[in-house]
Amino acid sequence: MTHTTPAFLQIHQADDAAVRRELAAGLVQSPAQVSPKFLYDALGSRLFSAITELQEYYPTRTEAGIFATQGADMASHIPARALLLDLGAGCCTKAERLFPVLRTAGYVAVDISVDFLRETLTTLQQRHPSLPMMGLGMDFSSSLALPPDTRPWLARHGLEAAPRVVFYPGSSIGNFSPPEALRLLRQAHAVCQGGGAGGGLLIGVDRVKPTDILEPAYDDSLGVTAAFNRNLLLHTNHLLGTDFDPRQWQHVAFYDSAQSRIEMHLQSAIAQQVRWADGERRFAAGERLHTENSYKWTPEGFVALLEAAGFRPAVHWTDEHEWFSVFWAEA
Numbered sequence: 551m552t553h554t555t556p557a558f559l560q561i562h563q564a565d566d567a568a569v570r571r572e573l574a575a576g577l578v579q580s581p582a583q584v585s586p587k588f589l590y591d592a593l594g595s596r597l598f599s600a601i602t603e604l605q606e607y608y609p610t611r612t613e614a615g616i617f618a619t620q621g622a623d624m625a626s627h628i629p630a631r632a633l634l635l636d637l638g639a640g641c642c643t644k645a646e647r648l649f650p651v652l653r654t655a656g657y658v659a660v661d662i663s664v665d666f667l668r669e670t671l672t673t674l675q676q677r678h679p680s681l682p683m684m685g686l687g688m689d690f691s692s693s694l695a696l697p698p699d700t701r702p703w704l705a706r707h708g709l710e711a712a713p714r715v716v717f718y719p720g721s722s723i724g725n726f727s728p729p730e731a732l733r734l735l736r737q738a739h740a741v742c743q744g745g746g747a748g749g750g751l752l753i754g755v756d757r758v759k760p761t762d763i764l765e766p767a768y769d770d771s772l773g774v775t776a777a778f779n780r781n782l783l784l785h786t787n788h789l790l791g792t793d794f795d796p797r798q799w800q801h802v803a804f805y806d807s808a809q810s811r812i813e814m815h816l817q818s819a820i821a822q823q824v825r826w827a828d829g830e831r832r833f834a835a836g837e838r839l840h841t842e843n844s845y846k847w848t849p850e851g852f853v854a855l856l857e858a859a860g861f862r863p864a865v866h867w868t869d870e871h872e873w874f875s876v877f878w879a880e881a
Contacts, residue, residue, distance in 0.1 A: 551680060613754045656709045694741060719753070719754040724756055739861055750862075751877070767812075793825050815839060849875055863879075
């Protein structure tokens, strides 16, 4: 069967007032903070793509190397003819490489960037006309479940009883604190159990490693990550009407070994006042705005997290330096 256009279901609806409330609430907290999801406007997404090409930023190429060299072994554990659910699909490149390896029966791409996802999937469908595809425009970070409206599409393509493989690459799970990660993984487990036997989770996880490897990955010598971080201020200006001047803020990134996480902040270079329509926040010189965490895991710690979420004992694959792992956990 040839598919000319993918199905598309938009769950997430932009709520400008809610976004403004969320941003304002974060700015008046002590310490101030802004969710890392606001790093990814159009320019932020392009800057992050540039970051993945940097020599210092090892996760993207290391994970790609694991899939390239060990994909066949992964396929021996993962059920063939599964429904592949790609969380934070973006440009769908990572999932596309797995289609022939896993002999995927259907593909569901999940992303909050609705317009970008629709455009990407349309192009992807042209390259894989025999593979049923659906785009889900939704924010899975707050709730992960296949909406009831997907059932007719699943039935039409004979996918109701297909094993479900939830695919979450790129170490994005690190943006969640351990309790938040556990909640998300429990929801992923429920999604996996909604299909046929043998479904599970295929997930990329960045590992604990020396600080001199970790910190440059988030504070590169060209300053691309600094630009990515400061661009959040311009995005906030656009969304909330703040008057941030990015030139007065410095990028700060460091590894907190006690919490096993990289922290990214923006540090005020001067004493300044930031205003928006119905609020303001004074920042002292040296005061910080917290923009992102990236938790790092040991293999043993992440296996324990998966089992706490209901998955069976996991298997994992790593690179020659043991910097990164890809886990498969059956539900």
